Amino acid sequence: MSTVQSIDRAFSVLRSLTAGPAGVTDIAERVHLPKSTVSRLLSTLEELGAVEQVSAGGEYRIGLGMLELAAAARPGRSLVSVARPQLAELNRFTGEAAGVSIPDGTEMLYLDQLTPDSELQVRDWTGHRIPMHAVPSGHVVLANDRELLDRVLATPLKRFTPHTVVKAAPLRERMNMVRAEGYAWAFEEFADGMNSVAAAVRNDSGRVIAALHVYGPASRFPGTSDTAEIGEFVLATAQKIRID
Amino acid sequence: MSTVQSIDRAFSVLRSLTAGPAGVTDIAERVHLPKSTVSRLLSTLEELGAVEQVSAGGEYRIGLGMLELAAAARPGRSLVSVARPQLAELNRFTGEAAGVSIPDGTEMLYLDQLTPDSELQVRDWTGHRIPMHAVPSGHVVLANDRELLDRVLATPLKRFTPHTVVKAAPLRERMNMVRAEGYAWAFEEFADGMNSVAAAVRNDSGRVIAALHVYGPASRFPGTSDTAEIGEFVLATAQKIRID
DNA sequence: GTTCGTGTTCCACTAGGCGGAACAGATGCC
DNA sequence: GGCATCTGTTCCGCCTAGTGGAACACGAAC
Known part of the structure; x- marks a missing residue:
């Protein structure tokens, strides 16, 4: 303790x-510590x-x-290396960016992303955490863990765009559909102008351990394509991953 | 200090x-510290x-x-995301694994690797350091930094395979050729049964900041292909990367 | 030149970390 | 079953190692 x-x-x-990079004085203010202390910590960290x-x-x-x-x-890393080929397959099928993420607390931690060569690209979220309620990758986790869903709903949900689902009842409804x-699927729920689909990656005992997702600019994705067809392709791809 | x-x-x-994962007692022995101390450190690290x-x-x-x-x-990460498309291109051209690495001291730090779907795969070195003298990615760095080369040669060079170049004169010779x-190119110099090629990634001012490399099992790579052609393709691909 | 900024170093003080030993579980062996 | 022996965790008195205000050294801007 x-x-x-x-x-x-x-x-x-x-x-x-x-x-981002910062100076000793800046950092000292941000973490509320004396300059000298921060300087000492930094020089130790530098040697390491x-x-x-x-x-x-x-x-x-x-x-x-x-x-x-x-x-x-x-x-983390082991999942990244086994998921790569599947991300590439999703790239090929959809022409859009594909990524892997894992649940960590009530957030999804984005581990890796493969982006096809294109002029209009979505940003890379690798290394970032995003609350589960705001992204489809989080939805596939919540849909399969009632206890976790309750825990998420116990605190107020942050709104990211006008379309973010922040109320309990509609979110529960959505989770039933996802299950x-x-x-x-989520349409501009986390970031304006960005749509995405996700499906769960399960381990041998059936527990959801990660999510695969595809996302792209709302202007072209999914466009006139069949959302169910894409969704099922992502699901099939996610099921190919065997780990743990 | x-x-x-x-x-x-x-x-x-x-x-x-x-x-790999380890218990408190194991760790305590490895780092030569009392169990209680290690336990306390670990519980702190766990909270973080x-x-x-x-x-x-x-x-x-x-x-x-x-x-x-x-x-x-x-x-690190920024280079990884910009290098991805080039790694994919190297995959397509050679059919073998491609990676990025950066110089760190007298070693190369392997940042990322893209491996084509294939039965026979080489291992993933992501996150590992390998001495420059033993790998072609290190060679392209050393060939462009005389001072660093001197520093590397000042200490005894570790032999990894019978083909590792560990003597100063031959290594200097090689660097001239690489320049x-x-x-x-290196043929089973770092690991038995593994061949690889590398080329330098330079920033705007011409300094070598990273290396792209391709490697595969000696049994099929480069096989009967023209080593110069592959080498020049890797070079051309590396030159496409613009960063810093 | 002066002034303000940076990051680093000094050093007396004492809070915070240390580690041997005792503890609580889990597992294994007879 | 019960004893032996692992595991990781907690306790607590000792004292070292970390702390932080102030002084310092350097560089840039005026």
């Missing part, structure tokens, strides 16, 4: 750097490769050493 | 977990999401929180 203060603080500093100075005596940013550590995270169909 | 002991220790623990327990009261492994931090590392051709 007791925690080591300096480690706690070191991670606060690291997290504050995920927003967790951060690096952009130019000697200048700003700090997250270091490459973190990549090595993150590469060992499971099911029945096996895939989830 | 002074470092914070507990942070130092926490990272030792994290690094020891990159080899840096590690997680596989099952309550059991082994620990690297946590998903690390992915978020690592996602902010530059040029002239623009790409580097």
